[in-house]
Amino acid sequence: MAASLANETNAAGLRHDERVEKLKLFGLSAPALLIVFVVLVIPVGWLFYLSFLGADGTFSLENYTRMIDRKSYRRIFEMTFEVSVLTTALTILIGYPMAYFLAQLPNRLASVFMIAVLLPFWTSLLVRTYAWLVLLQKQGLINQWAIALGFWDEPIKMVHDLNGTLIGMVHIMLPFLILPTYGAMKSIDRDLMKAASNLGASPKHAFWTVFFPLTIPGLFAGALMVFILCLGFYVTPAVLGGGKVIMVSMKIVSNIEMFVNWGAASALGVVLLIMTMIILWIASKFLNLDRIAGGGH
Amino acid sequence: MTARNIEALPISVSHVTKTYGKVHALNDVSLEVKSGEFLTLLGPSGSGKTTLLMVLAGFTRPDSGSLKFGDREVIRLAPHLRDVGMTFQNYALFPHMTVAGNVSYPLKLRKVPKAEIAERVENALETVQLVGYGDRRITQLSGGQRQRVALARSIVFEPRILLMDEPLSALDKKLRDQMQIELRHLHEKLGMTTVYVTHDQREALTMSDRIAVVNHGRIMQLAAPRDLYEQPANRFVADFIGDSTFLPVHRQGKGVAFGDMPLKIAGSVPDAKDLQLMIRPERITLARDNNGESSNRFSAVAREVVYQGDSYLLQSELADGTLITMRGAVRGANLSVMPSVGDQVMLNLEPDDAVVIDGSED
Ligand SMILES: Nc1ncnc2c1ncn2[C@@H]1O[C@H](COP(=O)(O)OP(=O)(O)OP(=O)(O)O)[C@@H](O)[C@H]1O
Numbered sequence: 001m002a003a004s005l006a007n008e009t010n011a012a013g014l015r016h017d018e019r020v021e022k023l024k025l026f027g028l029s030a031p032a033l034l035i036v037f038v039v040l041v042i043p044v045g046w047l048f049y050l051s052f053l054g055a056d057g058t059f060s061l062e063n064y065t066r067m068i069d070r071k072s073y074r075r076i077f078e079m080t081f082e083v084s085v086l087t088t089a090l091t092i093l094i095g096y097p098m099a100y101f102l103a104q105l106p107n108r109l110a111s112v113f114m115i116a117v118l119l120p121f122w123t124s125l126l127v128r129t130y131a132w133l134v135l136l137q138k139q140g141l142i143n144q145w146a147i148a149l150g151f152w153d154e155p156i157k158m159v160h161d162l163n164g165t166l167i168g169m170v171h172i173m174l175p176f177l178i179l180p181t182y183g184a185m186k187s188i189d190r191d192l193m194k195a196a197s198n199l200g201a202s203p204k205h206a207f208w209t210v211f212f213p214l215t216i217p218g219l220f221a222g223a224l225m226v227f228i229l230c231l232g233f234y235v236t237p238a239v240l241g242g243g244k245v246i247m248v249s250m251k252i253v254s255n256i257e258m259f260v261n262w263g264a265a266s267a268l269g270v271v272l273l274i275m276t277m278i279i280l281w282i283a284s285k286f287l288n289l290d291r292i293a294g295g296g297h
Numbered sequence: 298m299t300a301r302n303i304e305a306l307p308i309s310v311s312h313v314t315k316t317y318g319k320v321h322a323l324n325d326v327s328l329e330v331k332s333g334e335f336l337t338l339l340g341p342s343g344s345g346k347t348t349l350l351m352v353l354a355g356f357t358r359p360d361s362g363s364l365k366f367g368d369r370e371v372i373r374l375a376p377h378l379r380d381v382g383m384t385f386q387n388y389a390l391f392p393h394m395t396v397a398g399n400v401s402y403p404l405k406l407r408k409v410p411k412a413e414i415a416e417r418v419e420n421a422l423e424t425v426q427l428v429g430y431g432d433r434r435i436t437q438l439s440g441g442q443r444q445r446v447a448l449a450r451s452i453v454f455e456p457r458i459l460l461m462d463e464p465l466s467a468l469d470k471k472l473r474d475q476m477q478i479e480l481r482h483l484h485e486k487l488g489m490t491t492v493y494v495t496h497d498q499r500e501a502l503t504m505s506d507r508i509a510v511v512n513h514g515r516i517m518q519l520a521a522p523r524d525l526y527e528q529p530a531n532r533f534v535a536d537f538i539g540d541s542t543f544l545p546v547h548r549q550g551k552g553v554a555f556g557d558m559p560l561k562i563a564g565s566v567p568d569a570k571d572l573q574l575m576i577r578p579e580r581i582t583l584a585r586d587n588n589g590e591s592s593n594r595f596s597a598v599a600r601e602v603v604y605q606g607d608s609y610l611l612q613s614e615l616a617d618g619t620l621i622t623m624r625g626a627v628r629g630a631n632l633s634v635m636p637s638v639g640d641q642v643m644l645n646l647e648p649d650d651a652v653v654i655d656g657s658e659d
């Protein structure tokens with residue numbers, strides 16, 4: 001009896017402290033929860049609600065059945081995926097070697113180059129997109145110089161189509177891929193490559209069996225982010241696509257601006273949101289989503 | 298069990314130099330490691346131990362010098378062609394592979410048939426006492442287990458030379474002591490030429506056939522553990538190994554003297570200008586009687602007494618202010634009584650234990 005009494009010493013007081021601490025923590029996070037609720041949950045709920053309103057303002061599924069019935073909608077979704085997949089693939093092909101290059105540099109030099117990579121982040125998206133237009137169009141700088149230098153004779157069409165869109169989008173997306181990939185590369189212990197080499201691996205073999213596999217989580221995180229951002233992209237395909245690249249986001253805009261059909265636009269938004277969530281859900285099976293947000297490994 | 302005895306190779310390092318800016322990481326190092334020998338590089342931090350090991354493995358390109366494995370000059374050979382086993386200070390295990398994946402890596406590279414790979418991995422894991430751990434992930438292992446996996450990986454392809462850079466430094470003392478014995482047994486069993494790096498003198502004394510004491514990129518002394526301890530070549534080596542007290546001495550007639558007290562020494566006096574008497578703490582004792590005819594006696598005052606369980610440390614001050622450290626045994630009360638601070642004590646140093654060394658630092 002005495003022993004069990006002794007074990008209860010201060011128990012009530014400690015439980016009380018624990019409760020108070022939890023309440024305080026909740027109190028501290030309450031403002032953040034409120035903001036999330038106001039700016040996220042309510043608008044998305046509203047979007048959801050709107051998407052089920054027909055043209056006459058009553059409940060209807062017409063906004064969704066339209067997407068299935070009309071070929072043009074299907075084409076838009078296909079286009080969105082095509083552009084996103086191509087952009088992601090190109091970003092990986094260009095971004096991975098760039099990240100590798102950065103990771104090999106001595107730290108001070110690496111930060112200089114890193115600023116160059118990040119510079120686009122600090123410039124307006126619109127400015128960058130129009131800058132590409134200036135460079136790529138028929139009377140643009142690239143055509144003028146190439147003709148002046150004799151690389152080709154006739155101006156080449158490089159913009160107002162899929163190619164132009166991809167060039168612009170890849171450029172904008174590169175930092176999103178390079179940063180997590182670079183992070184993964186930097187966190188690889190240099191001794192691992194030495195160990196591989198010591199065990200008999202040629203530099204090429206050591207790269208493919210040790211270095212590359214260890215960078216996959218970072219690369220995957222970057223690629224996922226790029227892909228998801230691409231799905232909702234608007235400005236760049238609108239400016240550089242020349243009307244030939246119509247993505248979901250552009251259809252949303254035209255639904256509202258030209259047809260003032262909030263229901264149709266909302267339904268598109270909902271579908272886009274659900275697709276993104278499905279992709280994230282699948283991806284979370286393969287990797288810790290914390291990494292995308294730069295969390296610990 | 299079936300570990301084959303490896304046909305070992307001698308290593309011959311001659312005149313190897315490596316500088317980083319103004320730092321002489323290796324300063325004209327020459328060293329012969331005998332076939333099958335366990336040689337330890339011992340030295341303080343920054344002395345060049347890792348650099349020398351990296352030169353042997355091929356990761357650091359020296360400025361000049363020659364390196365031979367057996368008769369073959371390898372100084373310009375790429376690391377992946379050298380065929381030496383190596384364990385890294387932080388193990389460098391591949392985190393994306395299992396234990397078996399790590400251990401089989403060098404075998405797959407050598408295109409060993411699948412069945413044989415499985416067998417040899419199993420054998421290697423048995424050698425390091427990790428049978429049944431093949432499917433574990435590296436992150437699921439303790440420090441000691443990682444160390445063993447690293448070891449298994451470095452011996453599984455039966456390299457004729459094994460390099461180890463402070464392999465035990467991350468382990469706790471008990472595990473370290475145990476692994477020291479195991480590594481030693483493993484070396485006896487497999488018999489590859491081994492170069493081992495440590496800055497732990499006891500580890501070096503426990504494990505090695507010979508020890509090379511390194512300082513400022515140079516080899517100060519290369520000798521068997523016992524010779525190194527008993528007859529250090531200079532003050533640096535004497536100081537680095539053991540916690541000795543040094544008393545300045547000078548020649549007097551045929552012998553040497555400390556102040557005006559002639560010393561009785563059994564060994565020879567080195568041919569050097571600056572001479573010092575080295576007093577190992579465990580070799581000096583409290584005199585039990587007053588007839589000091591056959592030994593050296595120092596009268597002193599006890600300044601500090603520290604009880605350490607298996608022994609006690611006594612620091613006493615000579616008339617001229619020099620502090621002498623003594624380690625006394627804690628045994629039956631009559632045999633050895635711990636003095637108290639302030640006591641007058643008489644220290645006894647037998648001629649056999651009175652070693653005069655070259656007092657220069659290198
Ligand atoms: N890559 C490098 N660049 C510049 N200096 C270096 C480099 N590697 C080693 N050094 C210098 O060379 C000297 C020897 O270094 P080394 O790593 O061989 O020491 P060590 O004996 O292994 O020390 P520790 O016990 O701390 O591991 C040191 O002064 C070190 O600063």
Ligand SMILES: [Mg+2]
Pocket residue numbers: 346347348
């Ligand atoms: Mg070192």
